[in-house]
Amino acid sequence: MSRLAVPKTYKLAIGGKFPRSESGRTYEVRTADGSFLANAAKASRKDARDAVVAARAAVKGWSGATAYNRGQVLYRIAELLEGRRAQFADEIVALEGVTRAAATAQVDEAIDRWVWYAGWADKFAQVAGNANPVAGPFFNISVPEPTGVVAIIAPQDSSLVGLVSAVAPALVAGNAVVVVASEAYPLPAISLAEVLATSDVPGGVVNTLTGSPAEIAPWLASHEDVNALDLVGAGALDWVDLEIAAADTLKRVLRPEQGADAAAPSLDRITAFTETKTVWHTKSMI
Amino acid sequence: MSFLEYAPAPESRAILNLRDEYGLFIDGEFVEGHGTPFQTISPASEQRIAMISSADSTDVDAAVAAARRAYQRTWSRMSGRDRGKYLFRIARLLQERARELAVAESLDNGKPIKESRDVDVPLVAAWFFYYAGWADKLDHAGLGADPRSLGVAAQVIPWNFPLLMLAWKIAPALAAGNTVVLKPAETTPLTALLFAEIVQQADLPPGVVNIITGAGDTGAALVGHGDVDKVAFTGSTAVGRAIAKTVAGTDTKLTLELGGKAANIVFDDAPIDQAIEGIVNGIFFNQGHVCCAGSRLLVQENVHDEVVERLKARLSTLRLGDPLDKNTDIGAINSREQLERIRELSDAGVDEGAERWTAECEIPDDGFWFAPTIFTNVSTSHRIAREEIFGPVLSVLPFRTPAEAVAKANNTPYGLSAGIWTDKGSRILAVADRLRAGVIWANTFNRFDPSSPFGGYKESGYGREGGRHGLAAYLAPAGAARPARTHVAASEAAAVEAPRKSARTPKRQAKGTKR
Numbered sequence: 023m024s025r026l027a028v029p030k031t032y033k034l035a036i037g038g039k040f041p042r043s044e045s046g047r048t049y050e051v052r053t054a055d056g057s058f059l060a061n062a063a064k065a066s067r068k069d070a071r072d073a074v075v076a077a078r079a080a081v082k083g084w085s086g087a088t089a090y091n092r093g094q095v096l097y098r099i100a101e102l103l104e105g106r107r108a109q110f111a112d113e114i115v116a117l118e119g120v121t122r123a124a125a126t127a128q129v130d131e132a133i134d135r136w137v138w139y140a141g142w143a144d145k146f147a148q149v150a151g152n153a154n155p156v157a158g159p160f161f162n163i164s165v166p167e168p169t170g171v172v173a174i175i176a177p178q179d180s181s182l183v184g185l186v187s188a189v190a191p192a193l194v195a196g197n198a199v200v201v202v203a204s205e206a207y208p209l210p211a212i213s214l215a216e217v218l219a220t221s222d223v224p225g226g227v228v229n230t231l232t233g234s235p236a237e238i239a240p241w242l243a244s245h246e247d248v249n250a251l252d253l254v255g256a257g258a259l260d261w262v263d264l265e266i267a268a269a270d271t272l273k274r275v276l277r278p279e280q281g282a283d284a285a286a287p288s289l290d291r292i293t294a295f296t297e298t299k300t301v302w303h304t305k306s307m308i
Numbered sequence: 309m310s311f312l313e314y315a316p317a318p319e320s321r322a323i324l325n326l327r328d329e330y331g332l333f334i335d336g337e338f339v340e341g342h343g344t345p346f347q348t349i350s351p352a353s354e355q356r357i358a359m360i361s362s363a364d365s366t367d368v369d370a371a372v373a374a375a376r377r378a379y380q381r382t383w384s385r386m387s388g389r390d391r392g393k394y395l396f397r398i399a400r401l402l403q404e405r406a407r408e409l410a411v412a413e414s415l416d417n418g419k420p421i422k423e424s425r426d427v428d429v430p431l432v433a434a435w436f437f438y439y440a441g442w443a444d445k446l447d448h449a450g451l452g453a454d455p456r457s458l459g460v461a462a463q464v465i466p467w468n469f470p471l472l473m474l475a476w477k478i479a480p481a482l483a484a485g486n487t488v489v490l491k492p493a494e495t496t497p498l499t500a501l502l503f504a505e506i507v508q509q510a511d512l513p514p515g516v517v518n519i520i521t522g523a524g525d526t527g528a529a530l531v532g533h534g535d536v537d538k539v540a541f542t543g544s545t546a547v548g549r550a551i552a553k554t555v556a557g558t559d560t561k562l563t564l565e566l567g568g569k570a571a572n573i574v575f576d577d578a579p580i581d582q583a584i585e586g587i588v589n590g591i592f593f594n595q596g597h598v599c600c601a602g603s604r605l606l607v608q609e610n611v612h613d614e615v616v617e618r619l620k621a622r623l624s625t626l627r628l629g630d631p632l633d634k635n636t637d638i639g640a641i642n643s644r645e646q647l648e649r650i651r652e653l654s655d656a657g658v659d660e661g662a663e664r665w666t667a668e669c670e671i672p673d674d675g676f677w678f679a680p681t682i683f684t685n686v687s688t689s690h691r692i693a694r695e696e697i698f699g700p701v702l703s704v705l706p707f708r709t710p711a712e713a714v715a716k717a718n719n720t721p722y723g724l725s726a727g728i729w730t731d732k733g734s735r736i737l738a739v740a741d742r743l744r745a746g747v748i749w750a751n752t753f754n755r756f757d758p759s760s761p762f763g764g765y766k767e768s769g770y771g772r773e774g775g776r777h778g779l780a781a782y783l784a785p786a787g788a789a790r791p792a793r794t795h796v797a798a799s800e801a802a803a804v805e806a807p808r809k810s811a812r813t814p815k816r817q818a819k820g821t822k823r
Contacts, residue, residue, distance in 0.1 A: 149450070154775055156757035157434065164761050164775065249766070262557030269552035271721075272545070272564065272767045290785075297723075297765045298772050301740045304751040
């Protein structure tokens with residue numbers, strides 16, 4: 023006699039907690055061949071706003087941590103993902119209908135990208151910053167700092183590697199993130215949130231929403247306490263309107279990317295969510 | 309004669325050889341514009357200086373087309389070494405004609421000659437000199453080997469530092485291999501047109517630099533033009549927002565350098581003499597027409613009264629008057645419109661309960677003038693503490709602890725600049741870390757250098773000008789993928805948003821043939 027499985031309730035991840043949508047709404051997530059898999063939370067405008075509040079509260083601590091510390095925490099995520107490879111592969115096989123080998127390859131790629139970005143935490147400032155030889159008695163230095171709260175519309179056609187490729191680089195510099203997961207493949211996003219909750223990432227640094235990007239994205243694009251908007255996975259939305267809404271508060275915007283190379287690992291994805299601060303220090307006469 | 313009564317020492321205007329009328333500078337020639345010409349006046353006397361052509365949309369088309377041709381045929385194919393040599397030539401010509409440019413700038417803008425002579429024009433030459441050397445070293449700009457230029461850059465600049473803003477825009481754009489169409493501000497076109505003459509003297513290939521004059525609608529036509537690859541704007545946050553909306557959904561790269569409401573923080577251990585000079589430089593430099601002006605003075609409570617008293621004493625010695633007089637500290641407000649704006653906001657300060665003090669000085673009969681003014685008893689909710697005033701008006705707010713100073717300093721949607729005055733180095737570093745601003749001056753203020761990146765956080769814009777970062781703003785990595793476009797087919801998009809999308813359609817075709 024086979025054992026009866028215990029299915030998981032997939033909820034949102036906001037401020038280090040796992041609430042249901044305040045709206046009480048869910049939507050059906052189905053396998054590639056159409057059978058029922060789970061009811062995912064369908065996040066509302068209120069959930070999005072709660073997530074921004076949680077993210078804003080988390081910015082100070084995360085950006086104030088040492089770069090070495092952030093690098094270790096990000097690496098810790100990769101360690102924990104490694105231990106859950108089978109779980110993520112199961113979810114990807116069920117959702118995307120790919121072979122087990124392809125699913126495992128996706129998980130491995132996601133883990134390797136975490137490791138790559140983790141290593142950047144205490145190095146990117148050396149590459150993106152400058153000592154400036156100004157014509158005067160000043161010590162002048164430019165350093166990149168995190169932009170603040172970054173809202174991300176995750177790639178919609180990749181459940182795990184797309185999500186990781188968008189979220190990890192935004193975290194490297196010390197930003198806090200609100201991410202809207204793939205609408206069709208939301209389950210690995212929530213499982214990833216469970217990994218983040220047990221891997222020393224402070225609550226609120228990554229807030230994960232599932233549901234309809236078309237419904238949630240406009241609220242994030244126009245939110246006055248969001249500093250940057252990554253539209254990498256918004257290609258199927260009316261993203262031009264999102265960019266126009268973002269212009270009201272002069273958000274930094276990354277435009278949609280399509281295909282397998284979307285959000286490919288790059289230093290640019292880190293520096294896109296940084297601000298260059300230049301400080302002039304006087305030198306005294308001696 | 310007291311030390312305040314100096315004999316007039318006006319810089320001679322004889323060095324200027326101005327024309328009575330100026331056309332648009334397109335494809336290496338001055339041509340007449342199709343819009344209604346307007347006059348540029350001296351804000352210190354309201355006297356007409358010259359008639360200026362106005363570019364309408366056909367002129368904008370012609371200028372962009374000239375820039376596109378020059379990009380395709382010469383400038384993008386030229387070696388970096390030769391591009392650099394042209395820029396070095398321009399830098400030298402600027403130095404050779406420095407006196408003339410300074411006089412023209414003070415005449416047209418109203419700023420004191422000592423500032424145009426000692427700050428603006430030397431920095432203009434320095435900017436070209438700095439970026440000239442970058443032209444053949446783009447591999448080291450931080451984008452990997454063989455970065456590519458973007459194409460045609462549309463650049464719109466403000467009236468507060470007319471020639472300096474031109475240099476900030478044109479020097480890095482050309483060094484990176486782009487061609488430009490630049491629109492100076494309506495009230496200060498003169499030095500940009502003199503710069504066009506310098507471009508001719510440098511024998512720069514026609515069309516590499518195009519200068520079109522006009523008002524806001526000329527600028528709107530330029531930044532919304534379908535065949536520009538890059539838009540760079542310096543000016544108000546409101547216009548910056550509108551431009552960001554205009555370029556949304558296109559593949560045009562955008563950098564914005566917008567408004568500010570900088571906090572200048574004075575701690576009780578600050579070297580007070582230097583701090584007073586720094587505060588004065590911070591808000592009264594260039595009549596306060598500075599986007600990074602230190603318009604909010606945050607003073608630690610126990611030295612508040614002393615600082616305010618010494619400031620008043622110092623301001624009483626500033627000389628307001630003829631911008632061409634070498635002894636002038638405070639020149640003319642750039643336009644009647646700007647003067648009205650400063651008056652309106654200052655009146656609001658009084659209405660809201662702040663205490664106003666204005667330096668006693670004789671105001672000339674003609675021209676636009678505003679005496680240096682300080683507001684005390686200002687609260688963070690007052691309009692004079694929140695809105696950019698862009699004039700010689702300082703709001704003073706007290707604080708008790710460093711944490712309170714940081715909180716107050718960051719309590720603004722802007723984030724362009726900030727100042728810190730303290731003798732304690734570790735405090736400078738800690739406070740600088742926590743200020744959300746792109747440029748921070750510690751025990752100094754309003755310093756600029758071509759090697760030093762400048763630009764804002766938050767609603768002060770994005771992108772940097774100056775330094776390697778300023779160069780990168782005009783480059784893309786080798787083989788960089790074009791940003792994805794909306795999934796909506798062009799024809800459908802045209803139906804939804806006719807003006808913007810239909811204007812874009814020719815650009816796509818043009819690019820198709822280009823590559």
